[in-house]
Amino acid sequence: MNRLHRFFRTPEAIAGAIILALLIVMALAAPLLFPGDPQAIAGPTLLPPFQDWSLPLGTDRLGRDVLAELFHGARTSLAVGLAAAAAALLIGSVIGTLAGFAGGLIDEVLMRITDAFQTVPSFLLALAFVSIVGPSLSVVVAAIALGAWTGPARVARAEVLSIRERDYVAGARVIGMHPLEIAFREVLPNALPPVLALSSVIVAAAILTEAALSFLGLGDPNRVTWGGMIAEGRAVLRTAPFLSVVPGIALMLTVLGVYLAGEGVVESTAVRRSLS
Amino acid sequence: MTRALRLLRRRVVGSVFVLLIVVIGSFLLLEAAPGDAVDAYIVSTGGDAGMIELLRHRWGLDQSELTRLANYLWALLHLDLGHSVTFSRPIREIIFERLPTTLILMGSATALSFGLGSALGIYAGARPGSVRDRFLSIGSLALYAVPGFWLGLVLIVIFAVDLRWLPIGGIETIAAGKTGVARVADIAIHLVLPVSALGFIYLALYLRMMRAGMAEAWRQDFILAARARGLPRRRIVFAHVARNALLPLVTMLGLQSAQMLGGSVVIESVFAVPGLGRLAQEAVAGRDTPLLLGIILVSAVLVVVINLLVDLAYAVLDPRVGAGEASA
Numbered sequence: 001m002n003r004l005h006r007f008f009r010t011p012e013a014i015a016g017a018i019i020l021a022l023l024i025v026m027a028l029a030a031p032l033l034f035p036g037d038p039q040a041i042a043g044p045t046l047l048p049p050f051q052d053w054s055l056p057l058g059t060d061r062l063g064r065d066v067l068a069e070l071f072h073g074a075r076t077s078l079a080v081g082l083a084a085a086a087a088a089l090l091i092g093s094v095i096g097t098l099a100g101f102a103g104g105l106i107d108e109v110l111m112r113i114t115d116a117f118q119t120v121p122s123f124l125l126a127l128a129f130v131s132i133v134g135p136s137l138s139v140v141v142a143a144i145a146l147g148a149w150t151g152p153a154r155v156a157r158a159e160v161l162s163i164r165e166r167d168y169v170a171g172a173r174v175i176g177m178h179p180l181e182i183a184f185r186e187v188l189p190n191a192l193p194p195v196l197a198l199s200s201v202i203v204a205a206a207i208l209t210e211a212a213l214s215f216l217g218l219g220d221p222n223r224v225t226w227g228g229m230i231a232e233g234r235a236v237l238r239t240a241p242f243l244s245v246v247p248g249i250a251l252m253l254t255v256l257g258v259y260l261a262g263e264g265v266v267e268s269t270a271v272r273r274s275l276s
Numbered sequence: 277m278t279r280a281l282r283l284l285r286r287r288v289v290g291s292v293f294v295l296l297i298v299v300i301g302s303f304l305l306l307e308a309a310p311g312d313a314v315d316a317y318i319v320s321t322g323g324d325a326g327m328i329e330l331l332r333h334r335w336g337l338d339q340s341e342l343t344r345l346a347n348y349l350w351a352l353l354h355l356d357l358g359h360s361v362t363f364s365r366p367i368r369e370i371i372f373e374r375l376p377t378t379l380i381l382m383g384s385a386t387a388l389s390f391g392l393g394s395a396l397g398i399y400a401g402a403r404p405g406s407v408r409d410r411f412l413s414i415g416s417l418a419l420y421a422v423p424g425f426w427l428g429l430v431l432i433v434i435f436a437v438d439l440r441w442l443p444i445g446g447i448e449t450i451a452a453g454k455t456g457v458a459r460v461a462d463i464a465i466h467l468v469l470p471v472s473a474l475g476f477i478y479l480a481l482y483l484r485m486m487r488a489g490m491a492e493a494w495r496q497d498f499i500l501a502a503r504a505r506g507l508p509r510r511r512i513v514f515a516h517v518a519r520n521a522l523l524p525l526v527t528m529l530g531l532q533s534a535q536m537l538g539g540s541v542v543i544e545s546v547f548a549v550p551g552l553g554r555l556a557q558e559a560v561a562g563r564d565t566p567l568l569l570g571i572i573l574v575s576a577v578l579v580v581v582i583n584l585l586v587d588l589a590y591a592v593l594d595p596r597v598g599a600g601e602a603s604a
């Protein structure tokens with residue numbers, strides 16, 4: 001049984017994969033299906049959904065096409081989620097490898113810094129960072145990564161601690177490889193699998209954090225975000241609740257899809273390990 | 277008990293270093309922020325270049341970075357968090373005024389998610405792999421995927437706008453003049469929706485951890501032994517399986533406290549609850565960086581204290597913890 005086959009064994013993993021695939025299609029198709037500025041006015045204000053088939057999901061308070069915003073919002077959510085998670089995994093695995101491989105004082109200092117980052121609520125840190133540096137897509141990505149790298153760092157360090165005692169590492173030392181070269185070319189790649197197993201949780205958390213930041217008005221003002229759409233709809237919550245409900249459901253399905261697919265991947269590799 | 281105290285002492289020493297790093301980090305963020313305290317002051321009061329010069333000198337802002345860091349640390353040691361320009365009051369006063377509200381919100385939400393989460397986790401973990409187990413696993417995952425602020429808005433639409441059962445926001449009825457029990461009841465009614473929104477998000481975490489711990493415990497030899505002795509299933513589930521799975525959840529309580537604090541920022545602004553989280557949002561809106569960093573420092577201290585308490589509770593509950601550290 002190959003790995004792909006094993007992944008598609010549980011209905012949960014299949015559901016997750018379908019949701020993610022739809023989302024990626026949405027994100028890629030957004031500029032093709034809805035060319036032009038999604039924040040441009042497209043029709044009358046506060047048109048309810050399913051009334052006019054040229055605007056299937058209706059319009060918001062300013063007369064913008066909700067469906068177009070939803071598609072473009074998928075781009076932002078996915079881009080920020082993936083970029084922030086990638087940055088967090090990179091920073092975390094580098095710091096974790098350095099701490100675990102160097103040991104001693106370097107280890108102590110790096111781990112206390114990790115503790116400090118875990119002590120500060122990551123959402124507050126992101127809030128402070130964005131409000132000080134100013135909201136833009138890359139700043140939001142950095143702010144989220146800043147609070148998310150500690151988990152990968154701890155896992156990478158624990159893994160490196162066991163790997164550095166292996167024979168091939170001793171062998172690399174004997175042939176005179178530079179310690180940094182050993183750490184990053186021999187040890188780090190072998191420490192990666194358990195670190196990468198965290199990625200679905202980190203992507204999901206990053207998407208939720210981005211949404212919360214946008215909801216509080218700290219997203220990139222030039223981008224459509226689902227969190228921003230919910231905040232927009234909040235002003236007309238009594239009369240047009242669908243404006244907040246629709247992007248919220250999109251967010252929930254996205255995060256759920258990431259979790260389910262991630263669990264499927266972890267489970268399919270775990271089976272492979274127990275068999276080998 | 278000396279074992280727990282020894283553990284506590286070791287943790288306190290470590291925590292001091294961690295908090296020092298947090299302080300230095302927040303000082304760096306303060307430095308990175310555009311403008312300083314004098315700029316903020318001048319914007320609100322007005323003044324000429326000579327006055328700016330004078331104020332910079334008087335507030336010690338014309339000194340080197342290291343001196344300023346030392347001044348910052350020295351002030352913090354005296355619990356002086358600085359002055360908020362937006363509120364024109366000492367930051368410490370504002371924060372301590374808002375802190376109790378957030379603590380009540382967090383405490384209630386934690387009790388809800390821990391209590392209901394572990395109860396449902398026991399229910400699911402009593403029969404791993406059953407229909408109800410699968411249903412609860414998926415359901416809790418869906419709940420975990422819901423953005424907290426959105427859940428809050430949906431709860432408002434249902435229970436405050438449509439059904440009109442509960443108030444839409446705030447912490448108590450304004451100018452109702454209620455005192456004593458009536459006031460407590462009023463605050464409790466106002467907290468139902470925010471506590472639910474915050475608590476339900478994290479419920480999944482405890483549920484899944486409890487369930488996973490129980491599924492693991494079922495495979496252990498002592499469970500097999502208990503079944504072989506012919507103990508009733510109910511007794512095995514509660515006294516053996518669940519009891520073993522409960523301990524890691526206590527650790528999670530401490531680790532989750534930082535998350536809860538972060539989550540309360542959005543929940544408090546959705547429900548207009550005047551707590552620390554709402555204050556953070558007001559600080560962002562008013563570009564009041566010293567206030568924002570004051571909130572971060574107080575939150576960090578809070579998280580450290582909660583984790584110390586959890587460690588202590590853990591050491592009391594589990595006699596193995598810290599027993600081997602006498603020589604270390």
